[in-house]
Amino acid sequence: MARTPQTQLAVLGALxxxxxxxxxxxxxxxxxxxxxxxxSFGQVYPALSALQAEGLVERAEAGGxxxxxFRITAAGRRRxxxxxxxxxxxxxxxxxxxxxxxxxxxxxxxxxxRWLTEALTGAEEDRARYERLRTExxxxxxxxxAAGGARGARFRLVTVLAGLxxxxxxxxxxxxxxxxxxxxxxxxxxxxxTA
Amino acid sequence: MARTPQTQLAVLGALxxxxxxxxxxxxxxxxxxxxxxxxSFGQVYPALSALQAEGLVERAEAGGxxxxxFRITAAGRRRxxxxxxxxxxxxxxxxxxxxxxxxxxxxxxxxxxRWLTEALTGAEEDRARYERLRTExxxxxxxxxAAGGARGARFRLVTVLAGLxxxxxxxxxxxxxxxxxxxxxxxxxxxxxTA
DNA sequence: AGGACCATGTAAAAAGTTACATGATTCA
DNA sequence: TGAATCATGTAACTTTTTACATGGTCCT
Numbered sequence: 001m002a003r004t005p006q007t008q009l010a011v012l013g014a015l016x017x018x019x020x021x022x023x024x025x026x027x028x029x030x031x032x033x034x035x036x037x038x039x040s041f042g043q044v045y046p047a048l049s050a051l052q053a054e055g056l057v058e059r060a061e062a063g064g065x066x067x068x069x070f071r072i073t074a075a076g077r078r079r080x081x082x083x084x085x086x087x088x089x090x091x092x093x094x095x096x097x098x099x100x101x102x103x104x105x106x107x108x109x110x111x112x113x114r115w116l117t118e119a120l121t122g123a124e125e126d127r128a129r130y131e132r133l134r135t136e137x138x139x140x141x142x143x144x145x146a147a148g149g150a151r152g153a154r155f156r157l158v159t160v161l162a163g164l165x166x167x168x169x170x171x172x173x174x175x176x177x178x179x180x181x182x183x184x185x186x187x188x189x190x191x192x193x194t195a
Numbered sequence: 196m197a198r199t200p201q202t203q204l205a206v207l208g209a210l211x212x213x214x215x216x217x218x219x220x221x222x223x224x225x226x227x228x229x230x231x232x233x234x235s236f237g238q239v240y241p242a243l244s245a246l247q248a249e250g251l252v253e254r255a256e257a258g259g260x261x262x263x264x265f266r267i268t269a270a271g272r273r274r275x276x277x278x279x280x281x282x283x284x285x286x287x288x289x290x291x292x293x294x295x296x297x298x299x300x301x302x303x304x305x306x307x308x309r310w311l312t313e314a315l316t317g318a319e320e321d322r323a324r325y326e327r328l329r330t331e332x333x334x335x336x337x338x339x340x341a342a343g344g345a346r347g348a349r350f351r352l353v354t355v356l357a358g359l360x361x362x363x364x365x366x367x368x369x370x371x372x373x374x375x376x377x378x379x380x381x382x383x384x385x386x387x388x389t390a
Numbered sequence: 391a392g393g394a395c396c397a398t399g400t401a402a403a404a405a406g407t408t409a410c411a412t413g414a415t416t417c418a
Numbered sequence: 419t420g421a422a423t424c425a426t427g428t429a430a431c432t433t434t435t436t437a438c439a440t441g442g443t444c445c446t
Contacts, residue, residue, distance in 0.1 A: 092233035169364035
């Protein structure tokens, strides 16, 4: 059984760029799609078997030593386009941090402050990473445009921009939230912080 | 079996504010936490049974006709605080839209444009809704501060601000992405659009 | 020879959704 | 009386994670 159209989509999409072993496929998904997607081995291997059974991918006997890569077939490319054309919906949200903050009046003020400062730090790191990625991808996209060949970098850039805007929003929000709770909240307890 | 600490947390948290039937509990979660949380009946009822078996909630024989509400016990409040104190992690992301956009060079330009305009419209609607909620909650929070009593509105405001910043970021991103793909992209195909 | 990493898979458990079945209450 | 909504629950299914088992390759 194909695990799910979603996993199929991710796997076929990745293989449409380059043939890969299951192991590397998963590594690429983690590294390259990691900002917005995730798959575990427990999904990738069964998905590959199912896709192979349907003739959408095939093993490409590699001379090289390690593992046999999978290659997408013509039918697989058709299926990929088909999947991309189907309507989709975002799953219902489940934000652990916001759930806890909602009940923030039930916990010590220090804990809430910690949640928010950690969120702020994380968001700032994300923002910096996305900035770097953006610079790289803008150069790549410009090169592609000049060469008139592949178009992929533009779309990868769009996904990175989503991450960047999101990270910026989280930074602003965390700062605003900290200020809001400070103002009129209980004063910081004890000499524990570094700030 | 308690479905999960997460569902437990949401259920105990909601009951810490007010006793409710399972049905209304779920409705409140959808309406009030809906921006960042979700539970289905299939989780709420088993979770309530499990919590009752552990003595964390109890049924409060209501004189009124419909259903018997659940009420949180003292042990339940302790457990809630305990759960709120435990470390947590955000689950790995799975963004259907970004996954599809990443492979955007494999689909017609019109489809990509549609994805982005729909995302833009949705984000604008979200933004307007969050703006309204913010106005309401700012008033509530001010009233609470003046009265010196409950503190809940400030935390609810913080969660709404998260939604607002996120929606604003999605609006900016979608606009930027549309502009980016227009510039140098294939011209719009056919006289189908309204723009 | 040994450690790190590449590679392939399976099995069990957890988490969550969806659909179904059933009945009470309220309101027009 | 009939429809809408409130209410409670179960069962089957889907999806996903986690942990385990196993062996190859490459580098030192």
